[in-house]
Amino acid sequence: MNNTHLINIQMPWSTSTQEVLALDSKGTVIDQPRADSDTIDGKGLTLLPGMIDLSEWLGHSDYRPQGYPDEELAAAVRCGFSRVCVAPDSAHLSMQTQDRDHSEQAMPHLIQVGEMTADLASQTLADYNLMAQNGLSHLGNGACNPDDQRLMLSAFKVAQANGMTMHCMAQDNDLSADGCAHDGRLAARLGLRPIPVVAETLELARIIALVEQTGCSVHLRELTSAAGLRLVEQAKRSGLPITADTTMVHLFLSEQNLSGFNASCHVLPPLRSTEDRDALIDGLKSGLIDAISSGHQPLNRDAKLAPFPSTEPGMSTIDVFLALGLRLVHDEHIELARLVELTVTQPAHILKLDQVGLSDGCQGDFMLIDPYQEWQYSGEAGHSGSPHSGFEGWRFTGRIKATWINGQPVYQADSD
Amino acid sequence: MSPRQSPSDTGRLAHFITIDGLKRDTLVRILDTADTFQTASDRQVRKFPTLRGKTIVNLFFENSTRTLTTFELAATRLSADVVNLKLDHSSTQKGETLLDTLRTLEAMHCDLFIVRHSDSGAAHFIASHVGDEVSVLNAGDGQHAHPTQAMLDCYTIRRHRPDLENLRVLIVGDILHSRVARSQIMALNTLGVRSLSVLAPPTLLPSAIHALGVDVADNLDEAVVDKDVIIMLRVQYERMREVHVPGPEEYRRQYGLTEERLARANPGCLVMHPGPINRQVEIDSSVADGPQSVILEQVGNGVAIRMAILSMMLSS
Numbered sequence: 001m002n003n004t005h006l007i008n009i010q011m012p013w014s015t016s017t018q019e020v021l022a023l024d025s026k027g028t029v030i031d032q033p034r035a036d037s038d039t040i041d042g043k044g045l046t047l048l049p050g051m052i053d054l055s056e057w058l059g060h061s062d063y064r065p066q067g068y069p070d071e072e073l074a075a076a077v078r079c080g081f082s083r084v085c086v087a088p089d090s091a092h093l094s095m096q097t098q099d100r101d102h103s104e105q106a107m108p109h110l111i112q113v114g115e116m117t118a119d120l121a122s123q124t125l126a127d128y129n130l131m132a133q134n135g136l137s138h139l140g141n142g143a144c145n146p147d148d149q150r151l152m153l154s155a156f157k158v159a160q161a162n163g164m165t166m167h168c169m170a171q172d173n174d175l176s177a178d179g180c181a182h183d184g185r186l187a188a189r190l191g192l193r194p195i196p197v198v199a200e201t202l203e204l205a206r207i208i209a210l211v212e213q214t215g216c217s218v219h220l221r222e223l224t225s226a227a228g229l230r231l232v233e234q235a236k237r238s239g240l241p242i243t244a245d246t247t248m249v250h251l252f253l254s255e256q257n258l259s260g261f262n263a264s265c266h267v268l269p270p271l272r273s274t275e276d277r278d279a280l281i282d283g284l285k286s287g288l289i290d291a292i293s294s295g296h297q298p299l300n301r302d303a304k305l306a307p308f309p310s311t312e313p314g315m316s317t318i319d320v321f322l323a324l325g326l327r328l329v330h331d332e333h334i335e336l337a338r339l340v341e342l343t344v345t346q347p348a349h350i351l352k353l354d355q356v357g358l359s360d361g362c363q364g365d366f367m368l369i370d371p372y373q374e375w376q377y378s379g380e381a382g383h384s385g386s387p388h389s390g391f392e393g394w395r396f397t398g399r400i401k402a403t404w405i406n407g408q409p410v411y412q413a414d415s416d
Numbered sequence: 417m418s419p420r421q422s423p424s425d426t427g428r429l430a431h432f433i434t435i436d437g438l439k440r441d442t443l444v445r446i447l448d449t450a451d452t453f454q455t456a457s458d459r460q461v462r463k464f465p466t467l468r469g470k471t472i473v474n475l476f477f478e479n480s481t482r483t484l485t486t487f488e489l490a491a492t493r494l495s496a497d498v499v500n501l502k503l504d505h506s507s508t509q510k511g512e513t514l515l516d517t518l519r520t521l522e523a524m525h526c527d528l529f530i531v532r533h534s535d536s537g538a539a540h541f542i543a544s545h546v547g548d549e550v551s552v553l554n555a556g557d558g559q560h561a562h563p564t565q566a567m568l569d570c571y572t573i574r575r576h577r578p579d580l581e582n583l584r585v586l587i588v589g590d591i592l593h594s595r596v597a598r599s600q601i602m603a604l605n606t607l608g609v610r611s612l613s614v615l616a617p618p619t620l621l622p623s624a625i626h627a628l629g630v631d632v633a634d635n636l637d638e639a640v641v642d643k644d645v646i647i648m649l650r651v652q653y654e655r656m657r658e659v660h661v662p663g664p665e666e667y668r669r670q671y672g673l674t675e676e677r678l679a680r681a682n683p684g685c686l687v688m689h690p691g692p693i694n695r696q697v698e699i700d701s702s703v704a705d706g707p708q709s710v711i712l713e714q715v716g717n718g719v720a721i722r723m724a725i726l727s728m729m730l731s732s
Contacts, residue, residue: 307557
């Protein structure tokens with residue numbers, strides 16, 4: 001063993017002609033393997049680069065599962081994520097996590113999103129210059145952008161001047177306050193406090209106007225609606241520096257899944273209509289949506305032990321994220337190469353990361369999957385410590401067999 | 417997991433949480449059973465041994481005097497043991513607290529919880545977490561459902577107009593926040609009224625109201641024409657901060673039931689209101705107290721309908 005691995009891969013779905021992947025002793029992808037390399041036979045399996053999650057991890061909640069955040073981050077690696085973003089209010093958590101000795105558990109690379117406003121209080125701007133000096137190039141304000149228009153304008157101006165990208169949710173604070181469901185059929189039937197689509201479009205219009213004014217780069221997080229996508233389309237057509245993602249949750253579930261007060265599907269932003277869901281899938285095909293994020297919000301059992309409106313919003317998604325992506329491929333909505341774009345290449349581009357992928361010089365973050373293995377998801381049996389998921393009991397085709405971080409094997413399915 | 421509320425082979429209702437999903441036969445049976453209790457009461461028979469030995473807990477997380485009283489009266493008249501628990505919703509938290517309360521009560525061998533709560537879905541949640549031997553009756557949950565109120569309204573209508581299939585019904589007022597309206601709509605549609613319309617200020621109407629199976633009217637002067645039943649709902653001024661509610665004068669001008677407007681409806685049109693009433697706002701006193709009003713009768717029928725439902729849930 002000379003710390004060099006050679007993986008001979010058949011890639012039945014990929015358009016890539018690459019059939020072997022070689023790593024040097026530092027875990028970096030190299031063009032040609034050395035003659036004395038160890039080899040791993042990946043016959044029948046597919047090699048994919050490690051995924052990058054634009055959803056923000058480690059944000060505060062009173063209902064995190066046991067072992068959080070370390071065990072949840074380790075679970076992310078087993079689920080194929082090599083990089084995850086970290087919420088702006090969680091710098092201390094991510095630093096503690098990085099400082100800890102993780103000889104037992106491999107962790108994904110953490111990408112810190114800085115605070116748009118000091119302490120996310122939406123009162124004054126944080127110190128952008130200092131953050132830029134510390135290497136942060138992404139800012140956000142969690143789930144709530146400041147209402148103050150002058151503050152938002154200032155934030156976008158200063159971010160633009162420092163070459164930083166704003167990561168913004170698009171939910172108007174007033175219109176979504178206390179809401180727990182899409183303003184549609186189910187909310188009308190179940191008497192749930194609604195969040196109208198205009199909560200998204202109004203905030204999108206404001207953000208787009210600010211981008212137009214300042215030239216600040218913005219990444220729009222977790223879009224949910226057809227109307228929202230139309231605004232993004234116009235903005236992109238105008239050449240504005242805007243990118244957008246939606247979550248795997250919003251691509252597969254809709255307001256219908258709230259039927260019977262299913263608290264596992266209480267998420268924010270809310271699951272919208274089936275027409276909205278279909279528009280999001282069309283957005284993947286057309287390129288209007290640049291990336292798919294997980295929307296992963298791990299919660300303990302207590303978080304959902306209440307009547308629906310009083311439950312904590314969020315669900316666990318990392319265990320099914322890749323399988324759902326593969327379903328998009330199986331259902332011929334997108335090609336496998338497009339799935340890689342949406343979960344790896346474009347997120348890397350948005351986060352200004354280089355050396356991501358399977359080409360020469362990239363870090364050795366990747367996974368082997370069996371694209372044809374059938375399995376059934378159970379939240380209790382998943383890698384995530386959170387049992388709440390709207391995908392409980394779903395059957396999937398395609399499963400991760402092994403993952404590598406920095407060229408080191410960190411997970412093998414059979415060893416579970 | 418959704419709790420099962422449809423009747424078993426023996427006709428017993430496991431839970432009574434919402435009208436949604438119940439069949440017409442079940443609703444008719446509730447109305448027929450209420451008739452037998454009402455008829456007996458009219459003959460001065462006030463007490464029945466039906467639920468002797470059963471324990472019913474009124475679990476009220478929300479203030480209520482009228483509903484609590486009618487449930488207590490109904491259970492007592494069926495000879496059940498009744499415990500009233502008024503719990504502070506704000507002191508219950510997510511997690512084990514609410515479930516602990518339920519399990520403590522279950523351990524005392526209670527047979528039925530009557531639940532009122534400010535959260536939509538609360539009765540559903542509780543029914544999903546109690547043991548099979550315990551039934552749950554929804555006495556109003558958030559903006560979702562108030563099925564016993566809807567059934568007593570249907571019962572009141574049927575006593576005057578048994579030909580439900582010929583009736584044109586109009587519901588006027590705050591549909592958005594009204595659990596009563598949602599349950600009325602489902603009950604009247606299930607029972608097969610000829611037409612069902614709603615009319616509300618635009619800020620007090622759910623966006624997807626058509627999904628509930630109603631027509632939407634926009635002018636009360638026109639909407640009342642040909643109606644056989646008009647149900648007025650209370651204006652909830654405490655909602656003023658979350659949505660715009662027209663002021664009292666503006667409301668009465670556009671949405672208030674006056675004698676002039678009632679005169680445009682079919683002769684003998686029933687006037688109903690679940691109470692409490694804002695007089696001279698959604699309904700004029702002369703109409704509320706007039707010959708076509710059955711508002712007081714609604715209150716009286718509340719006991720019979722609740723006796724019917726309790727007996728169908730708990731009797732062997």
